[in-house]
Amino acid sequence: MSRKPITKKIINTAESCVDDNLRGVVATYPQLQLHPKHRVVTVRSTVDSKRVAVLGGGGSGHEPFAGGLVGSGMLDGAVAGGVFASPPTGHVLYGIAQLYKYNSGGVIVIIGNYTGDRLNFGKAIEKAKIAGIKVEGLIVGEDVASSHNKTGGRSMCGEVFFYKLCGAMANKGYDLDTIRRIAAEANKSMATLGVCLSACSLPGQPPLFEIADDEMELGAGVHGEAGIKKMKMGTAKETVVMILEQVVAHLKLKSGDRVAVMIDNLGGTSFMEMNIISAETKSYLDCKKITVERIFSGHLKTSLEMHGFQICLLHLNKEHGDLWLELLDAPTAAVGWTGGEASVRREGGHIDDDTLLQSDARKAAAGPALSPKHQELFRVSLAKAAEDLVRSEKLLNRLDSGCGDGDCGITLKKFGLAILSYLSAASVQNPSDVLWDLSEIAETDMGGTSGGIYSLGLSAASQAFTKAKTVDASSWLQAWEAAMRAITKYGGAEPGDRTMLDTLYTAAAAFKQHLGKDLKHALVQTDKAADKGAKATANMVARAGRASYVASGYTQDEDAGARAAAVWLHAILTSIADTL
Missing domain, CATH: 1.25.40.340 (DhaL domain)
Structure with a gap:
C-alpha cells in the first residue's frame, strides 16, 4: 500500500515552523513583544497597568489564535505550543509571570478544554500561586459533538469569544473574580458545531485522514481530528440548517431569543463560501425569529488548512446579554478580531433603486x-x-x-x-x-x-x-x-x-x-x-x-x-x- 504524499507547505523546516511563525507575527505587528525562548507573545509594557491581564494560548496551527489575538481589548499575552500540541508548563508559567509583572490586578488564564492544556496550564497556575502571583484559570469548552464527555465539550472557536469578553472586562477595570465569574456564565450559554470537507496535514506530513469527494465530516475538531459522523455533501443551506438545528436545540433557544454568531473558517474555506454560510445562517435564525445581533466571520481558530467551518452561537440571555454584547463591541487592537463598527446590527432590508438606471434615451x-x-x-x-x-x-x-x-x-x-x-x-x-x-x-x-x-x-x-x-x-x-x-x-x-x-x-x-x-x-x-x-x-x-x-x-x-x-x-x- 503506497504512502500518502506529504502536503506541500511554504515553510523552512517542520521543526522551525512554529518559531518562524511567531517571528513573523511580531515582524508584521511590532507593537507586540516576542519572548522567543518561551514562545510567548505579549503586548509591550513598561509600567504597571494596575488591572487584570488575560492570557491565552495552546497548540499552534489555529491561526490567528492565539498570537494574532494579542492586543489591547483582548489578550495581553499568548503562549504557543507545537503544532496541535499544548505548550509546556514552564512556558505557561513564564507567560503568567511576565503579565503579572506589568498587571498587578492579576492574571486570568483561559484554558481550552483539552487534557494537555488542562494539565500544563493548570500546573503552571498552581506554581504561580505558590510564587505569590494573583492568578485564576478558567477552562472553557462549547463543542456540541463532544458535549457528552465527562469533562464537557471541547474548546472550539468559542474560545475566541472568551478572549474578547475577558479582554474588554479587563480594560473596563473589572477585578479578577468578577471577570472569571462572568466568563464562566458565558460558557454555559454558547455552543459550537462544524463540518469539514477535507483534512489538514501537519508540516512535513500527509493529510491526517481521508474524506470521499462526496462526503463531509460532522463534528470535526480544530486539531485535525476527524468528526463523529460521515455525511453526504449538501448545499450550503442544507449544511447550515443541519448544524444550526443541533446547536439551537443544544442551547434550547426559542423565538424571541438573541444571539451573537461566530462563523469560523477552519483554514481552507474561501471568503465566498464563508459569506454564503453567513447569509444562510442569518436566514435560518431569522426564520426561527431568533435575533442575530452580530455575526463575526473569518479566520479565528483554524485547523491549519482544513476545508470546512464551525458555527458558534452565544445566547445573549436576559441576565447578561446586554453586557456581553457591549463587551463584544468594545474596541480592540488585536488584529485577528473580525468585529467592529460595521458588524453592528441595523434595521431595514436590502433593496435596489431600479430608477437610477432607467433612461428614456433609447425608447424611441x-x-x-x-x-x-x-x-x-x-x-x-x-x-x-x-x-x-x-x-x-x-x-x-x-x-x-x-x-x-x-x-x-x-x-x-x-x-x-x-x-x-x-x-x-x-x-x-x-x-x-x-x-x-x-x-x-x-x-x-x-x-x-x-x-x-x-x-x-x-x-x-x-x-x-x-x-x-x-x-x-x-x-x-x-x-x-x-x-x-x-x-x-x-x-x-x-x-x-x-x-x-x-x-x-x-x-x-x-x-x-x-x-x-x-x-x-x-x-x-x-x-x-x-x-x-x-x-x-x-x-x-x-x-x-x-x-x-x-x-x-x-x-x-x-x-x-x-x-x-x-x-x-x-x-x-x-x-x-x-x-x-
Whole structure:
C-alpha cells in the first residue's frame, strides 16, 4: 500500500515552523513583544497597568489564535505550543509571570478544554500561586459533538469569544473574580458545531485522514481530528440548517431569543463560501425569529488548512446579554478580531433603486429602418449565429482550457440562448435598437470579461447606426469598425495580440477590400478571412487578455475568443450569401 504524499507547505523546516511563525507575527505587528525562548507573545509594557491581564494560548496551527489575538481589548499575552500540541508548563508559567509583572490586578488564564492544556496550564497556575502571583484559570469548552464527555465539550472557536469578553472586562477595570465569574456564565450559554470537507496535514506530513469527494465530516475538531459522523455533501443551506438545528436545540433557544454568531473558517474555506454560510445562517435564525445581533466571520481558530467551518452561537440571555454584547463591541487592537463598527446590527432590508438606471434615451426607434424582407434576413442570420455559438460550446471550452478558465464556450452559449429568446418576440426593424439590445443582453446574460467586450462593441456599433442615413454595406462596415475601436480603447488589445480582434480586423479588412465588387463574392472572401484570422492566433504570442497571463506553452492552439468570432461571423455571412 503506497504512502500518502506529504502536503506541500511554504515553510523552512517542520521543526522551525512554529518559531518562524511567531517571528513573523511580531515582524508584521511590532507593537507586540516576542519572548522567543518561551514562545510567548505579549503586548509591550513598561509600567504597571494596575488591572487584570488575560492570557491565552495552546497548540499552534489555529491561526490567528492565539498570537494574532494579542492586543489591547483582548489578550495581553499568548503562549504557543507545537503544532496541535499544548505548550509546556514552564512556558505557561513564564507567560503568567511576565503579565503579572506589568498587571498587578492579576492574571486570568483561559484554558481550552483539552487534557494537555488542562494539565500544563493548570500546573503552571498552581506554581504561580505558590510564587505569590494573583492568578485564576478558567477552562472553557462549547463543542456540541463532544458535549457528552465527562469533562464537557471541547474548546472550539468559542474560545475566541472568551478572549474578547475577558479582554474588554479587563480594560473596563473589572477585578479578577468578577471577570472569571462572568466568563464562566458565558460558557454555559454558547455552543459550537462544524463540518469539514477535507483534512489538514501537519508540516512535513500527509493529510491526517481521508474524506470521499462526496462526503463531509460532522463534528470535526480544530486539531485535525476527524468528526463523529460521515455525511453526504449538501448545499450550503442544507449544511447550515443541519448544524444550526443541533446547536439551537443544544442551547434550547426559542423565538424571541438573541444571539451573537461566530462563523469560523477552519483554514481552507474561501471568503465566498464563508459569506454564503453567513447569509444562510442569518436566514435560518431569522426564520426561527431568533435575533442575530452580530455575526463575526473569518479566520479565528483554524485547523491549519482544513476545508470546512464551525458555527458558534452565544445566547445573549436576559441576565447578561446586554453586557456581553457591549463587551463584544468594545474596541480592540488585536488584529485577528473580525468585529467592529460595521458588524453592528441595523434595521431595514436590502433593496435596489431600479430608477437610477432607467433612461428614456433609447425608447424611441433610432437610426434607419430595414425593409420587411431585410428584417427577416436580419432575424434569420442572428438566429443562425446564436445557434452556432450554442453548438460550439465544447470546442470553445477546449480552446479556452489551456490559457483561460475553460468557460468561453459556456459563456457564449449563454449569449446564444439569450439571443434566441430575444428574437422570439423582439422587433428587428431598426439595427441600432437591436444592436443596443444585444449589448444589454451581453452585459446581463454573459457577464465577465467576454460580456464586457461584446457589450462594448455592440453598443458602439449601435451608436454608429444612429448616425447612418441608410442601412447598406457601408453603414454596416462603419458600425463594425466602431465596435473594434471601442474594444481596443477599453480592452487594451490590438490586432496581433491573440484575441478576437485578430478575427474581426482580418475579416473587416477583407470586407472593405471587396466592398465595391459583387456582394456575394465580398461575403465569401470575408468569411475566409475570418477563418484565417482565427487560425493565425495559434502562432501568436498573447499580449493581451487572459492568455497573456500564462506561459506560452499553454497557448499552442487557436484563441477561443478569436474562434468564437469566426463562428458567428461565418453564420451571419453565409446566411446572407445564401440569399443572393
